[in-house]
Amino acid sequence: MTIQTTQIQSGGLDATTVAQISSGEPGWLRELRADWWGTVDANPWPTGAEEEWRRTSLDDLPRDGGLLLDPPMATYDLDPELAARGVIFSDLASAVREHGDLVKARLGQNQTLPAQMPFWGRSLAAWTGGTFLYVPKGVVIDGLLTARTSLPSGTFTYLPHTLVILEEDASATLFEEVSSPDGQAVWFGGTADVQVGYGARLRYANLQRLGDGVWRIGAQRVDVGQDANVTTLNAEIGSAISKVGMDVRMTGKGGTSRLLGLLAAGGSQSIDFNSCQDLIGSHTTSDLLYLSALYDAAHASFYGVTRVRPEAKQTSSYQECRNLLLSPKAGAEPIPVLEIETNDILRCGHGATAGAIDPVQRFYAQSRGMTAEAAERMIVRGFFERVVAQIDSEPIKARVLDALAARIGSVEEEAA
Amino acid sequence: MAVPNPAVDKVPTGYKYGWHDPEMKSLHVMKKGLSREVVEEISRIKGEPQWMTDLRLKAYRHFEARPMPTWGGDMSQIDFQDIFYYVTATDKAVQSWDDVPDYIRRTYDRLGIPEAEKKYLAGVGGQYDSEVVYHNIRADLEKLGVIFLGTDEGLQKYPEIFKEYFGTVIPPNDNKLAALNTAVWSGGSFIYVPKGVHVELPLQAYFRINTENMGQFERTLIIADEGSSVHYVEGCTAPAYTTASLHSAVVEIIVKKGARVRYTTIQNWSHNVYNLVTKRAVAYEDAVMEWVDGNLGSHLTMKYPSIYLLGERAHGEVLSIAFAGSDQHQDAGGKVIHAAPNTTSLITSKSISQGTGRTSYRGLVKVYPGCHGSKSTVRCDALILSDEARSDTYPYMEIDEDDVTIGHEATVSKVGSEQLFYLMSRGMNEAEASAMIVNGFIEPIVKELPMEYAVEMNRLIQLQMEGAVG
Numbered sequence: 001m002t003i004q005t006t007q008i009q010s011g012g013l014d015a016t017t018v019a020q021i022s023s024g025e026p027g028w029l030r031e032l033r034a035d036w037w038g039t040v041d042a043n044p045w046p047t048g049a050e051e052e053w054r055r056t057s058l059d060d061l062p063r064d065g066g067l068l069l070d071p072p073m074a075t076y077d078l079d080p081e082l083a084a085r086g087v088i089f090s091d092l093a094s095a096v097r098e099h100g101d102l103v104k105a106r107l108g109q110n111q112t113l114p115a116q117m118p119f120w121g122r123s124l125a126a127w128t129g130g131t132f133l134y135v136p137k138g139v140v141i142d143g144l145l146t147a148r149t150s151l152p153s154g155t156f157t158y159l160p161h162t163l164v165i166l167e168e169d170a171s172a173t174l175f176e177e178v179s180s181p182d183g184q185a186v187w188f189g190g191t192a193d194v195q196v197g198y199g200a201r202l203r204y205a206n207l208q209r210l211g212d213g214v215w216r217i218g219a220q221r222v223d224v225g226q227d228a229n230v231t232t233l234n235a236e237i238g239s240a241i242s243k244v245g246m247d248v249r250m251t252g253k254g255g256t257s258r259l260l261g262l263l264a265a266g267g268s269q270s271i272d273f274n275s276c277q278d279l280i281g282s283h284t285t286s287d288l289l290y291l292s293a294l295y296d297a298a299h300a301s302f303y304g305v306t307r308v309r310p311e312a313k314q315t316s317s318y319q320e321c322r323n324l325l326l327s328p329k330a331g332a333e334p335i336p337v338l339e340i341e342t343n344d345i346l347r348c349g350h351g352a353t354a355g356a357i358d359p360v361q362r363f364y365a366q367s368r369g370m371t372a373e374a375a376e377r378m379i380v381r382g383f384f385e386r387v388v389a390q391i392d393s394e395p396i397k398a399r400v401l402d403a404l405a406a407r408i409g410s411v412e413e414e415a416a
Numbered sequence: 417m418a419v420p421n422p423a424v425d426k427v428p429t430g431y432k433y434g435w436h437d438p439e440m441k442s443l444h445v446m447k448k449g450l451s452r453e454v455v456e457e458i459s460r461i462k463g464e465p466q467w468m469t470d471l472r473l474k475a476y477r478h479f480e481a482r483p484m485p486t487w488g489g490d491m492s493q494i495d496f497q498d499i500f501y502y503v504t505a506t507d508k509a510v511q512s513w514d515d516v517p518d519y520i521r522r523t524y525d526r527l528g529i530p531e532a533e534k535k536y537l538a539g540v541g542g543q544y545d546s547e548v549v550y551h552n553i554r555a556d557l558e559k560l561g562v563i564f565l566g567t568d569e570g571l572q573k574y575p576e577i578f579k580e581y582f583g584t585v586i587p588p589n590d591n592k593l594a595a596l597n598t599a600v601w602s603g604g605s606f607i608y609v610p611k612g613v614h615v616e617l618p619l620q621a622y623f624r625i626n627t628e629n630m631g632q633f634e635r636t637l638i639i640a641d642e643g644s645s646v647h648y649v650e651g652c653t654a655p656a657y658t659t660a661s662l663h664s665a666v667v668e669i670i671v672k673k674g675a676r677v678r679y680t681t682i683q684n685w686s687h688n689v690y691n692l693v694t695k696r697a698v699a700y701e702d703a704v705m706e707w708v709d710g711n712l713g714s715h716l717t718m719k720y721p722s723i724y725l726l727g728e729r730a731h732g733e734v735l736s737i738a739f740a741g742s743d744q745h746q747d748a749g750g751k752v753i754h755a756a757p758n759t760t761s762l763i764t765s766k767s768i769s770q771g772t773g774r775t776s777y778r779g780l781v782k783v784y785p786g787c788h789g790s791k792s793t794v795r796c797d798a799l800i801l802s803d804e805a806r807s808d809t810y811p812y813m814e815i816d817e818d819d820v821t822i823g824h825e826a827t828v829s830k831v832g833s834e835q836l837f838y839l840m841s842r843g844m845n846e847a848e849a850s851a852m853i854v855n856g857f858i859e860p861i862v863k864e865l866p867m868e869y870a871v872e873m874n875r876l877i878q879l880q881m882e883g884a885v886g
Contacts (some may be wrong), residue, residue, distance in 0.1 A: 064704070072520045209566070230456060236862070310803070310804070325817070325818030326818060328785065328786075328817060328818050328819070329785070329816075331785075331815055331817075332815045332820050333812070333813055333814045334824070335810070336811065337808070337809060337810050338809035338826060340798070340806060340807045341829045342800070342803055343800035343801060343803055344830065345800075345828065345830065346801060347826040350809070350825070350826050350830065351826075352811070352825075353821075354813060354822045355820050355822055355823075356818045356819045392602060401455070
């Protein structure tokens with residue numbers, strides 16, 4: 001890897017910065033950025049009174065760091081044969097240069113949950129990195145598409161935007177991983193706009209291994225088309241503060257989504273997710289399963305809304321949030337909300353738990369000769385298994401387990 | 417001028433419990449609206465000690481300063497200046513049924529209070545408008561030292577107990593509506609159960625709103641001393657009026673070491689009432705507090721009985737049942753705060769929405785650091801009976817201790833067509849079959865009610881279900 005000097009824009013985020021990063025870009029993109037900046041400039045910053053912002057204060061967000069202008073780009077490896085069939089997999093800026101019309105039609109066209117709009121807008125105005133994936137109609141990608149980014153040292157703001165488009169009957173698995181060194185006050189505001197068309201199938205995994213000084217303020221919007229099938233995974237291991245809003249819109253008839261989360265936190269980490277599973281189309285299915293293991297004084301919050309619209313008939317949905325508290329100072333606030341506006345539902349419910357390891361399990365493992373630490377590792381690993389088992393890509397599973405081992409320890413070592 | 421309430425136009429004129437006694441006359445009727453002078457006047461009429469007047473005025477300032485809550489139901493149509501804050505039918509509470517004025521007795525006759533008494537219920541405290549007008553405690557309870565009075569009378573007779581406990585569980589600045597209640601409260605029940613005394617039969621009080629646009633701000637204070645037990649039952653029906661009415665009660669309960677209190681409410685306000693109630697109990701070491709809360713009527717109910725578990729091994733339970741018909745919103749639930757080790761709690765909520773009705777469960781389980789061994793289970797089930805009905809669940813959990821077992825589960829369902837088909841194949845019509853399924857759904861809570869109430873509850877559900885299609 002070549003060492004490069006990082007270019008960081010001095011000062012905070014403002015209209016001048018947005019205009020400056022836009023110089024040299026096509027006119028439509030300059031306008032789009034300016035429009036989005038207009039929406040965030042006009043709208044207030046979250047005050048903490050909003051339901052989704054009650055559990056994460058933005059007071060200490062490092063917002064004065066300059067914008068990271070030349071982020072390290074992931075290597076976007078794509079089989080030339082797939083490229084020949086029209087698949088595009090690159091960083092967003094390259095896609096703007098090489099496939100301007102396609103990006104223009106789909107970039108920045110959607111809004112997201114009101115709680116995340118200030119950050120969605122900032123990212124769309126001031127993105128300098130991010131992934132672009134386009135899979136044309138009927139193209140099935142069997143292999144894994146990986147975008148792995150390591151952020152440099154320094155204090156900065158980085159607001160990448162990822163745009164994923166799967167056309168009718170397309171299929172793909174995308175894995176994004178981001179990491180950064182510890183001890184750096186960084187505002188990482190990555191957002192993703194995922195558009196999955198009629199009958200398409202997407203597996204989208206995110207592994208977050210940011211450094212212990214990073215504020216990750218993210219937003220994901222997923223549009224699930226008719227008969228489409230989407231699985232998302234958010235594995236959150238790093239960062240000081242992580243606040244992510246997931247906006248899942250089950251728009252098309254018969255669409256299915258599975259939303260998986262693995263959260264492992266220690267120290268004084270705080271992880272706060274809010275989600276909306278919006279069942280708009282009939283015969284849609286949306287199931288959410290988020291598991292957190294919390295060490296030291298770590299704290300996890302989850303405010304998840306399942307909304308069944310009056311016109312959405314025969315839907316199935318479940319929301320499950322489980323928290324394993326591994327220290328007396330750890331804490332959890334799971335809040336699974338249901339808003340059901342029709343009686344024509346097949347299945348709807350939620351479950352949430354918080355608690356320590358069952359002493360009987362611990363005793364059993366130790367009675368088999370394990371140390372207390374080994375027993376805890378194994379039980380935590382077992383706790384995560386319900387999500388891990390659903391990761392059907394071996395390379396993703398290996399990366400996620402590797403990242404988890406940094407927090408919970410490696411169970412495999414124990415066995416050896 | 418009151419804003420016309422669309423919900424009220426749909427209240428049928430033959431509403432079973434909605435009649436208005438034309439002979440009713442009030443001795444003290446103040447002008448509509450709220451001001452410092454009204455608050456002072458209420459306190460002056462009651463001849464209260466200065467500390468209570470000061471507390472009312474302090475609460476009034478909090479009420480003025482606070483914005484209206486923006487969460488929960490739609491309260492935008494409440495006009496605080498279009499409400500009477502003090503009305504009384506008799507000047508003082510009376511001890512014997514014979515002393516109760518005729519027209520008020522007729523009111524109670526229709527509600528069946530004498531029957532309840534015939535069934536050897538321990539005592540009857542009826543509330544007609546804002547003052548307690550009738551009290552009767554069985555002599556043996558009096559001998560045991562149990563106090564069961566109207567709250568105003570309680571303040572006059574036992575000022576030292578009042579000063580010690582009043583406003584300690586729900587302080588005047590707790591929330592806007594509790595502040596309003598503290599400023600203008602009138603009536604309610606005051607119960608003191610001495611150490612080690614077990615009140616075997618439930619104590620009952622009926623509450624009614626009977627003057628058009630009459631706000632009812634009763635205040636109930638229950639103290640169960642160490643090792644004692646009591647069951648208090650409160651039921652409400654109200655006449656159907658044509659303009660919005662406000663009911664904003666405050667209930668404070670202190671359950672001391674090893675004591676046990678159960679508070680049962682069945683509430684069937686007519687469909688124009690805003691029912692915004694603050695109910696809270698504190699439970700000390702080994703104490704048990706149970707709220708059984710049934711909400712059938714009103715235009716909007718916002719009520720979340722809460723329990724603060726302050727002593728080790730204290731136990732709290734909330735059983736909540738809500739039925740929302742068209743143009744009704746029941747925003748109900750429960751809160752349990754675990755503030756001591758080895759405390760346990762259970763919240764069970766059953767809600768049913770019909771027509772364009774909306775039920776919302778809103779609750780909180782909070783575990784403070786150091787409260788090891790705490791256990792809590794929250795179970796919410798909702799039944800949606802029509803395509804336009806709505807059901808929400810907002811269960812909050814704040815867990816700051818690892819050695820705990822906290823769980824929450826919720827389901828939302830409709831009456832299954834197979835269930836209906838089965839019952840109808842046995843000769844029932846659809847309404848009967850639906851009513852049976854609904855009664856089965858609420859059974860876990862109804863079986864906790866005193867028998868008269870269980871019967872009434874089932875009957876009320878049946879009345880609500882008439883005309884409903886599963």
